[in-house]
Amino acid sequence: MIKHIVFWKLKEQANNLNKEENALEIKTKLEALNGQIEGLLSLEVGRDFLGSAESADLVLYSEFESKEALDYYQNHPLHKAIMPFIGEARSERRVVDYEV
Numbered sequence: 001m002i003k004h005i006v007f008w009k010l011k012e013q014a015n016n017l018n019k020e021e022n023a024l025e026i027k028t029k030l031e032a033l034n035g036q037i038e039g040l041l042s043l044e045v046g047r048d049f050l051g052s053a054e055s056a057d058l059v060l061y062s063e064f065e066s067k068e069a070l071d072y073y074q075n076h077p078l079h080k081a082i083m084p085f086i087g088e089a090r091s092e093r094r095v096v097d098y099e100v
Contacts, residue, residue, distance in 0.1 A: 001041070001100050002064040004073075007056035009092035015085060022089040023047050023058055029082045030060060037076050039069025056094070070097065 008026075010019045017025065027045040034043050043062040048055045064070040073079055 002067055002070050003096075003098055003100060004060070004062045004064060004070055005096045006060040007094045008058045008060075008086070008090045010057040010089050011091045014089040017089075019057065026058060026082075026086055026089060029085065033073075033078055033082075036078055037073050039065045039072050041065060056092075067099070 010022055012019050014022055015025070024047075027047065030045050031043060033040065041063040043060065046059045046061070048057055048059070062073075064073060
């Protein structure tokens, strides 16, 4: 199994939305992928409530059957369609992929 974790810091304003609105929209768009892409076992998005200087604004936690399934997800049209929105909203991104 592969775990794919992404942390984002968001801009104060982007996509004609404020940070909180973008966070909610990203969460909604990504979680809608559950059950839509073969090999994606689970996906959830969490919003930070602490708001410290070290905090990210959003985290994506997802699990995949294999490295190939993660690759398939990364290149899937449903995933690709969301990426421009997230790209515009984020100021920083960190990712970790690991096998268990």
